[in-house]
Each structure stands twice: as C-alpha cells, then as structure tokens.
Amino acid sequence: MAFVMRREFLHFSTAELEEAIDITARLNGIVTASGVRDGLVLVFPLHTTSAVYVSDCEPSLAIDTRAALARLVPGTASYLHDAHEVKQNAAAHIRAHLAGHHVVLPITKGSLDLGTFQTVYYLELDGRRDKEVLVKIMGTDEASGPGEGAGGGGT
Amino acid sequence: MAFVMRREFLHFSTAELEEAIDITARLNGIVTASGVRDGLVLVFPLHTTSAVYVSDCEPSLAIDTRAALARLVPGTASYLHDAHEVKQNAAAHIRAHLAGHHVVLPITKGSLDLGTFQTVYYLELDGRRDKEVLVKIMGTDEASGPGEGAGGGGT
Amino acid sequence: MAFVMRREFLHFSTAELEEAIDITARLNGIVTASGVRDGLVLVFPLHTTSAVYVSDCEPSLAIDTRAALARLVPGTASYLHDAHEVKQNAAAHIRAHLAGHHVVLPITKGSLDLGTFQTVYYLELDGRRDKEVLVKIMGTDEASGPGEGAGGGGT
Numbered sequence: 001m002a003f004v005m006r007r008e009f010l011h012f013s014t015a016e017l018e019e020a021i022d023i024t025a026r027l028n029g030i031v032t033a034s035g036v037r038d039g040l041v042l043v044f045p046l047h048t049t050s051a052v053y054v055s056d057c058e059p060s061l062a063i064d065t066r067a068a069l070a071r072l073v074p075g076t077a078s079y080l081h082d083a084h085e086v087k088q089n090a091a092a093h094i095r096a097h098l099a100g101h102h103v104v105l106p107i108t109k110g111s112l113d114l115g116t117f118q119t120v121y122y123l124e125l126d127g128r129r130d131k132e133v134l135v136k137i138m139g140t141d142e143a144s145g146p147g148e149g150a151g152g153g154g155t
Numbered sequence: 156m157a158f159v160m161r162r163e164f165l166h167f168s169t170a171e172l173e174e175a176i177d178i179t180a181r182l183n184g185i186v187t188a189s190g191v192r193d194g195l196v197l198v199f200p201l202h203t204t205s206a207v208y209v210s211d212c213e214p215s216l217a218i219d220t221r222a223a224l225a226r227l228v229p230g231t232a233s234y235l236h237d238a239h240e241v242k243q244n245a246a247a248h249i250r251a252h253l254a255g256h257h258v259v260l261p262i263t264k265g266s267l268d269l270g271t272f273q274t275v276y277y278l279e280l281d282g283r284r285d286k287e288v289l290v291k292i293m294g295t296d297e298a299s300g301p302g303e304g305a306g307g308g309g310t
Numbered sequence: 311m312a313f314v315m316r317r318e319f320l321h322f323s324t325a326e327l328e329e330a331i332d333i334t335a336r337l338n339g340i341v342t343a344s345g346v347r348d349g350l351v352l353v354f355p356l357h358t359t360s361a362v363y364v365s366d367c368e369p370s371l372a373i374d375t376r377a378a379l380a381r382l383v384p385g386t387a388s389y390l391h392d393a394h395e396v397k398q399n400a401a402a403h404i405r406a407h408l409a410g411h412h413v414v415l416p417i418t419k420g421s422l423d424l425g426t427f428q429t430v431y432y433l434e435l436d437g438r439r440d441k442e443v444l445v446k447i448m449g450t451d452e453a454s455g456p457g458e459g460a461g462g463g464g465t
Contacts, residue, residue: 003158007212034386038162039160040195040291044416046426047428055203056203058236058239058240060238063235065248072378072382079371080371083234091369092372093366093371093375094375099252101363101364113289114201115200115202116262118203132425136423193315193317195446208411209411210403213394216391216403219391229346237323261317262447272358273356273358279347
C-alpha cells in the first residue's frame with residue numbers, strides 16, 4: 001500500500017449563463033485513472049461563481065435548485081459589488097456560496113462511493129467563458145483494511 | 156505511525172418525516188474504534204434528502220434551523236421535480252443541499268476535535284424510511300508531530 | 311516523501327458584532343510553515359456563529375454576502391433558541407450554517423492552490439469575544455507524482 005496524491009482538472013465553457021452539468025462519470029473516470037483505491041477527493045472550482053454539489057439524478061431538480069437560488073438571491077436586488085465591477089455578478093457569487101462551492105467525496109474500491117441515486121453536478125452561475133475545477137485526490141493505492149468490505153448504496 | 160483508512164456506517168429510520176438527531180457520541184465511538192489518532196473524517200449521507208451539519212448543543216436551535224429551511228424553501232412552492240416523482244420531495248432535496256449535505260471534521264488524539272459547544276446533527280428531511288450515512292476516516296494511528304500538542308476548545 | 315499532519319489555530323476577537331476578515335495570507339503562512347507540499351487543509355471554526363468561506367477578492371462583496379444572509383435569516387424573526395439563551399444569537403447560528411461553516415482547501419507546491427481571484431474569509435457573526443479556528447493540515451512533505459505539474463489558476 002502506498003499513499004498517493006493526484007491533481008487533475010475539469011474544464012467548462014457553457015453556452016448559457018447558467019447551467020447545471022452532471023459530472024459524475026467524468027469524475028469517476030479521473031478517480032479510476034488516479035489509481036487511488038481508498039481515499040477522499042476534493043472537487044474545487046477555481047472560481048467563486050461556480051459550485052459543485054451532490055443531488056438527485058432526476059434532471060428537473062437541477063432547474064428547481066437554480067430557481068430556488070435565484071429566488072433567495074435575486075439578480076434584481078442592489079449589490080455594492082456591482083457598483084465596483086463591470087460584470088454585475090454579485091448574485092452569482094452569493095448563489096455559488098450558498099450552493100456550497102466545493103465538495104469532498106469518498107473513494108472506495110477505486111470509485112466514487114455514492115448512494116444509488118446520488119449525482120455530482122457542476123453548477124455554472126456566470127458562464128459563457130472558460131472555467132476550471134480542481135480535482136485533488138488523496139488516498140492509498142490498494143485496499144487498506146477491514147473497513148472497505150462493508151456494504152453501502154443508499155437511496 | 157501507520158496510515159489508516161476506515162469506512163463505517165450510521166443507519167437511521169426516523170418516526171417523523173423531519174427530525175434532527177445528535178450523532179456526536181455515535182461518531183466519536185466510531186472514531187475511537189477506528190484507531191485513528193490524527194486525521195479527518197468525512198460524514199457523508201448516501202441520500203440527498205438528508206444533511207449532516209455542525210451546530211450548537213442547545214436542542215431548540217435545531218427546530219429553528221428546520222423552520223428557517225422550510226421558510227427559505229417552502230413545501231408549497233411549485234417544483235418541476237414533483238411533476239416527475241411520486242414522492243413530492245423537491246423541497247427536501249433543496250433544503251438538504253442548503254444545509255450543506257456533508258461535513259469534514261478534524262480528529263485529534265483519537266477523538267473528534269470540536270469546540271466546547273459544537274454538536275454534530277443528522278438532519279432528516281424525508282424520513283420514515285431507511286437511510287444511511289457513510290463515515291470515511293483517514294489519518295494516522297498515532298500522534299504525528301508537534302502540531303498535536305496545542306490547545307483548543309472554543310465556545 | 312513522508313506523510314505529515316499539522317494542527318494550528320487562528321484567533322479572532324472582532325471589534326464589531328459582524329465582520330468579514332480576509333485570512334488568505336495568514337492561512338498561506340501556516341501552510342508554508344507546516345512543510346506540507348501536497349495535501350488538504352481543513353479550516354474549521356470551533357464555534358457555530360462563525361464561518362469560513364471562499365469568495366471573490368473584491369471587498370464590498372463581503373458586505374453584500376452579510377446583507378444577503380441577514381435578509382434570509384432576519385434578526386427580527388422569532389426563534390425558540392433565543393428563549394433559552396441570554397445571547398439572542400439564533401440568527402447568527404443559522405447564518406453561519408448557511409454560509410457553510412468550514413472549508414477544505416487544496417495545497418499544492420507548499421501553498422494554497424486557489425484560483426486567481428479566490429480569497430478565504432473568516433466571517434464573524436457574533437463577535438466582540440475570543441474565537442478560534444482550527445487549521446488541520448494533512449499531506450506529504452514533498453511532491454508526490456505527475457499530478458502536481460499541471461497548470462491552474464482560474465478567474
């Protein structure tokens with residue numbers, strides 16, 4: 001057993017200003033290629049107008065989530081930040097913050113260790129430009145003991 | 156000093172649809188049994204209608220927290236997700252998301268390294284069925300240097 | 311390459327009841343002093359009326375963020391917690407919870423591995439007293455492979 005760290009990136013450039021993208025399969029590909037069997041992965045946008053979050057696989061929930069964030073942090077409200085910046089994106093920053101910004105996910109047996117319906121989303125809140133998500137993987141390259149054998153897979 | 160990873164589970168089946176349960180002692184039991192002296196623990200619900208969060212030990216604050224989430228994400232609003240699913244639980248998903256879903260906690264000297272009044276809660280938002288929380292522990296099995304000796308315990 | 315863990319603290323005692331403080335440089339100093347080249351750092355307030363979060367470097371956005379939290383969790387609402395405690399700080403607890411409470415940040419080449427404009431803030435929501443943030447660093451003391459070389463630096 002050896003301790004392993006890997007640093008990879010996901011790149012995005014959305015057509016829309018706001019978009020939620022299922023990144024579960026891409027993340028799993030990165031995790032598998034890393035050789036880490038047992039560990040943690042930090043999925044960390046290098047921007048503060050994007051967020052990564054875990055939710056249900058049903059796609060219309062992502063639309064509901066964006067609508068809820070827009071209702072909680074309206075684009076029409078007045079923000080000091082928007083007096084300082086051309087981009088007028090204070091609401092996007094605060095929505096990304098409330099959406100959690102980054103996640104830490106478990107890795108077991110060389111894959112993301114998620115519940116049956118859990119899906120990882122990249123949430124773009126100020127798109128139409130190049131964005132980058134850091135994927136930092138930390139763990140061991142083979143199973144590390146009795147803890148790995150237990151079952152899982154919630155719903 | 157050896158590097159250790161452990162994977163354990165907490166199980167829940169609440170009588171109520173919504174409930175906040177203090178899991179600090181159960182988590183500490185898992186941490187102690189793991190043999191990890193110094194590390195991190197990811198406490199990760201395998202569902203997206205539950206959340207784990209850290210708050211004050213005073214129990215009525217958990218009721219205030221649930222009321223705030225219900226006010227921010229009303230069950231009576233219209234959600235696309237609820238047109239696709241029998242369960243009508245879009246609000247529960249979005250509340251769990253805003254509540255943070257999972258936490259990463261410090262482990263020092265074989266126990267959770269929390270402030271004096273900090274309490275870890277499992278927040279069920281769509282209960283009355285079996286739910287599972289993954290507890291992924293990563294660290295070393297004995298103290299790993301001068302960093303461990305410092306004091307702590309905020310209020 | 312050796313596996314390293316470090317445990318350090320940041321201390322705060324704000325003049326104002328609410329305040330957002332840029333802690334990026336202080337955190338980077340702790341990370342550099344730790345000797346960890348490649349890893350993760352958990353930045354964890356030992357209180358539940360404070361939060362650490364990542365946002366844009368533009369300072370007025372921190373004021374917008376506090377205003378948004380105050381609008382979402384009004385101090386004037388009625389909270390059960392405030393009937394039990396002299397401090398009347400239920401809103402501060404719930405705001406800190408929604409703000410995310412703690413973060414996990416990547417470390418690469420001995421520094422915080424953040425996007426160009428990313429800034430780490432300590433958000434005090436119930437200040438004018440001593441507060442403490444635990445900084446728990448986990449990683450390796452030299453570069454651990456090909457993953458470290460890749461570029462980064464989002465905007």
